[in-house]
Amino acid sequence: MSSTARDSYNVRILGQPLFDKVANSCVLMVGAGGIGCELLKNLVLSGFKNIEVIDLDTIDISNLNRQFLFQKQHVKKSKAHVAKESALKFNPNAQIISHQANIKDSEFDVSWFSRFTVVFNALDNLEARRHVNQMCLAANVPLVESGTTGYLGQAYVIKKDVTECFDCEPKPTPTTFPVCTIRSTPSAPIHCIVWAKSYLFSQLFGNSEEEEEDLQLKDSDKENAQELEALARETQELKQIKDVMGTDAYAKKVFDKVFTSDIERLLTMKDMWQSREKPVALSFDTIENEQISSNGSTTQNGLKDQRVWSVKECLDMFKDSVERLSKRLMELKEKNNDSILSFDKDDDDALDFVTATANLRAHIFHIPEKSRFEVKSMAGNIIPAIATTNAIIAGIAVMKGFAVLRGQIDTIKRTYLTTVGRQRPILMLEDPAKPNSECKVCQTVSAIVNVDFKRAKLNDLLETAIVKGAELDAEEVTIMDGSKIVYDVDLDDNLQTLLTDLGIQAGKILRVASDDGDEIDLVLQGLQKKKINITQLKDIM
Numbered sequence: 001m002s003s004t005a006r007d008s009y010n011v012r013i014l015g016q017p018l019f020d021k022v023a024n025s026c027v028l029m030v031g032a033g034g035i036g037c038e039l040l041k042n043l044v045l046s047g048f049k050n051i052e053v054i055d056l057d058t059i060d061i062s063n064l065n066r067q068f069l070f071q072k073q074h075v076k077k078s079k080a081h082v083a084k085e086s087a088l089k090f091n092p093n094a095q096i097i098s099h100q101a102n103i104k105d106s107e108f109d110v111s112w113f114s115r116f117t118v119v120f121n122a123l124d125n126l127e128a129r130r131h132v133n134q135m136c137l138a139a140n141v142p143l144v145e146s147g148t149t150g151y152l153g154q155a156y157v158i159k160k161d162v163t164e165c166f167d168c169e170p171k172p173t174p175t176t177f178p179v180c181t182i183r184s185t186p187s188a189p190i191h192c193i194v195w196a197k198s199y200l201f202s203q204l205f206g207n208s209e210e211e212e213e214d215l216q217l218k219d220s221d222k223e224n225a226q227e228l229e230a231l232a233r234e235t236q237e238l239k240q241i242k243d244v245m246g247t248d249a250y251a252k253k254v255f256d257k258v259f260t261s262d263i264e265r266l267l268t269m270k271d272m273w274q275s276r277e278k279p280v281a282l283s284f285d286t287i288e289n290e291q292i293s294s295n296g297s298t299t300q301n302g303l304k305d306q307r308v309w310s311v312k313e314c315l316d317m318f319k320d321s322v323e324r325l326s327k328r329l330m331e332l333k334e335k336n337n338d339s340i341l342s343f344d345k346d347d348d349d350a351l352d353f354v355t356a357t358a359n360l361r362a363h364i365f366h367i368p369e370k371s372r373f374e375v376k377s378m379a380g381n382i383i384p385a386i387a388t389t390n391a392i393i394a395g396i397a398v399m400k401g402f403a404v405l406r407g408q409i410d411t412i413k414r415t416y417l418t419t420v421g422r423q424r425p426i427l428m429l430e431d432p433a434k435p436n437s438e439c440k441v442c443q444t445v446s447a448i449v450n451v452d453f454k455r456a457k458l459n460d461l462l463e464t465a466i467v468k469g470a471e472l473d474a475e476e477v478t479i480m481d482g483s484k485i486v487y488d489v490d491l492d493d494n495l496q497t498l499l500t501d502l503g504i505q506a507g508k509i510l511r512v513a514s515d516d517g518d519e520i521d522l523v524l525q526g527l528q529k530k531k532i533n534i535t536q537l538k539d540i541m
């Protein structure tokens with residue numbers, strides 16, 4: 001269709017006033033994945049002419065079944081750049097600027113956000129959504145938030161002081177498991193998978209000091225002091241075994257410890273097994289020498305990913321994946337001694353390791369084993385993405401964009417896509433809620449502070465913006481960067497450090513909390529000449 005014909009159809013559909021608003025607006029789309037591809041196509045087809053799109057990632061082959069702006073020849077290329085090129089084919093008159101970058105990068109600060117008429121989120125994680133929410137609140141730009149999980153989806157508008165923000169309602173925290181269930185008494189396949197992924201993998205190849213987020217101490221665990229002490233000892237022993245990483249002995253030593261001696265130790269705790277089936281320790285040599293069928297392979301047929309491996313296959317895969325991961329880690333450590341590997345469901349070596357170790361453990365505890373395919377979906381908490389859901393939600397997101405441009409944001413309903421019920425409609429509408437007066441994000445006073453990042457030290461920020469600007473006592477405030485404390489009265493070592501050396505750059509929002517319970521968000525922006533300009537802060541306070 002020629003662009004003049006499309007424009008005249010769009011004028012008829014939208015009406016001239018809205019058509020003009022759409023054509024003259026400047027919109028940002030954050031994320032060019034499942035929802036983003038649909039959304040960008042919709043935006044260019046419905047007459048949006050000035051669009052910026054940002055995505056940090058490159059195209060993976062697994063994206064191609066639903067991210068229709070991408071094709072096989074685009075694999076490994078930037079999502080943002082390819083999405084732009086493909087969308088331009090739908091409407092060559094659109095002006096699209098693409099960024100392959102993280103939306104949290106310092107160049108995308110509040111003044112950058114304030115250029116846009118509307119921002120569309122098409123993201124897949126809470127952290128980035130929270131960040132865009134905060135930036136749009138600070139820049140006072142309407143945000144169309146959208147998301148899908150399987151058949152379910154939602155799209156709604158967030159506007160400072162008018163609607164609820166993304167953080168007004170607490171979000172459910174991800175499922176966590178008690179340490180003792182995972183480390184000593186697993187009873188379901190997921191317990192073995194979490195053990196393999198969050199405990200053993202990170203002990204051997206990751207940051208063994210860090211508490212993994214899906215393993216948490218529950219109060220009931222704390223009573224079990226003796227057991228916890230034993231677990232700490234086990235972890236210590238595992239650290240010593242790591243000295244032989246990279247040698248042929250490594251895999252066997254790890255196996256002997258986690259699948260033989262640790263299980264034998266557990267068996268000595270008689271109380272534990274009174275009402276539970278006892279685990280059975282494995283022997284490396286017995287499995288290693290297990291008879292292999294006459295054709296040289298195991299007798300099982302079927303796709304390797306979709307069938308459950310035998311214990312012998314698990315052992316072979318365990319040895320092989322430990323070797324591959326050790327080699328990778330040691331090569332990384334040669335360049336930087338602090339290097340670690342993190343579990344990623346799309347990393348074949350890591351998934352092989354987790355499938356093999358989770359299943360060996362499941363075998364020990366008489367728990368059903370799982371195929372590599374099933375382990376991938378359980379370990380990655382994957383709910384399959386459905387192209388149709390993304391398409392519906394992206395369509396609704398554009399309609400919300402139209403509604404924002406028409407004005408009267410306080411009346412734009414939230415839309416939920418639900419599963420089909422006999423009585424219930426698929427799309428449910430809900431009135432927008434007012435901001436939650438208790439919300440720590442949108443109800444906190446925020447102030448824009450212009451900072452010369454070449455020169456400004458933490459002390460400059462404290463003295464100029466907080467003590468003079470906000471008239472707070474330096475001894476009574478805490479400065480937080482996310483969950484990290486950068487300053488309080490007992491932590492004054494950073495005061496003479498440049499803000500940039502503390503990882504504080506333009507675009508950051510620092511939370512200042514006083515002992516009286518007052519809270520202020522400092523929205524930092526870059527500045528060339530002056531050190532810190534407090535005029536705006538004074539205006540706001």
Ligand SMILES: Nc1ncnc2c1ncn2[C@@H]1O[C@H](COP(=O)(O)OP(=O)(O)OP(=O)(O)O)[C@@H](O)[C@H]1O
Binds near residue numbers: 034128
């Ligand atoms: N901080 C961020 N900055 C920029 N883009 C981001 C950021 N966080 C996530 N994204 C992008 O948002 C998009 C979300 O799309 P989607 O939910 O379809 O995920 P996906 O990674 O493409 O697919 P899957 O997770 O199912 O493999 C991804 O392309 C991702 O790269």
Ligand SMILES: [Zn+2]
Binds near residue numbers: 165166168435441442
């Ligand atoms: Zn809020």
